[in-house]
Amino acid sequence: MNFLAVSGSLRSESSNTALLRAIQALAPPGLHVTLYAGLAELPPFDPGLEPEEAPDSVQAFRDQVRAAGGIIICTPEYAHGMPGILKNALEWTVATGEFVDKPxxxxxxxxxxxxGEKALAWLTQTLAVMSADIVPAISQPIPFGRSRVKSNGEIVDPALAVTLEAILAGLARAVDVHTQNGGKS
Ligand SMILES: Cc1cc2nc3c(=O)[nH]c(=O)nc-3n(C[C@H](O)[C@H](O)[C@H](O)COP(=O)(O)O)c2cc1C
Structure with a gap:
């Protein structure tokens, strides 16, 4: 099983990226978590382009989302919303539908x-309208993120490890159900 992890922060010391690194390290054997590294290369969304005219960076993002069994997105909150770069990435997949029924x-x-619950509310709203299969039991804000994990992904707060393991397990279950249903939610 493979998951794609997308951080909404470009900051080198990002706590959101660190959380995803921690999730990556906690993945059990047989579950591979890839950290998406191309967010900064995606150009501003242009609805005037046909899907096949999108730049290579966009095609690569779409391919990675399509190929992943499940997606983990961890977003910072900027001015009570998700960062524009994350919204921009999602916009590139609206017409092509990579998130449709995706756990x-x-x-x-x-x-x-x-x-960052306000950013999460916005992210959830956007994913819902894109028909993603958001897994409610594991989708959540992570309070005090900066003090609970080091930038290399090393977890400082043991309770956080329990939360992140539950997220991995819950998403794996959702992917299993999705697969049993022939790719439908
Ligand atoms: C432009 C800007 C706006 C921010 N707005 C909020 C906000 O509305 N709510 C909040 O909780 N934190 C806000 N913050 C603080 C971020 O939550 C904090 O910088 C966080 O560590 C960013 O995530 P990162 O560590 O993954 O980069 C803001 C930070 C920046 C740079």
């Missing part, structure tokens, strides 16, 4: 106690 764990992380 997704939607996460947010912020240094605040709210964990």
């Amino acid at each position: 997704v764990a939607a996460l947010s992380s912020s240094p605040a106690a709210s964990g």
Whole structure:
């Protein structure tokens, strides 16, 4: 089973990316988590282009989403919303439908106690209208993200490891159900 992990932050010391690194390290044998590294290369979304006219970076993103059994998105909160670069990436897949029926764990992380819940609400709304299969039981804000994981993905708070393992297990279950249903949610 393979998951694609998408961080909404480009910051080198990003706590959102660190959380995804931690998830990657916690993945059990047989489950591979790939960290998407191309967010900064995606140009601004242009609805005037036909799907096949999209640049290579966009095609590569679409291919990676399509090939993944499940997606984990972890977004920071900027001015009470998700970062424009993350919304931009999602917009490139609206017409081509890579997220349709795709099991997704939607996460947010912020240094605040709210964990970026406003960004998460926006992310969830966008994914829902794109017909993604958001897994509600594991989609959640992660409060105090910066102090609970180091930038290399090393977990400081043992309770966080429990949460992240539950996210991996819940998404794996959702992917299994999705596969049994022939790719439908
Ligand atoms: C432009 C900007 C706007 C921000 N707005 C919010 C906000 O609305 N709510 C919040 O909880 N944190 C906000 N923050 C703080 C971020 O949550 C914090 O910088 C976080 O660590 C960013 O995620 P990262 O560590 O993955 O880069 C903002 C940060 C920036 C740079």
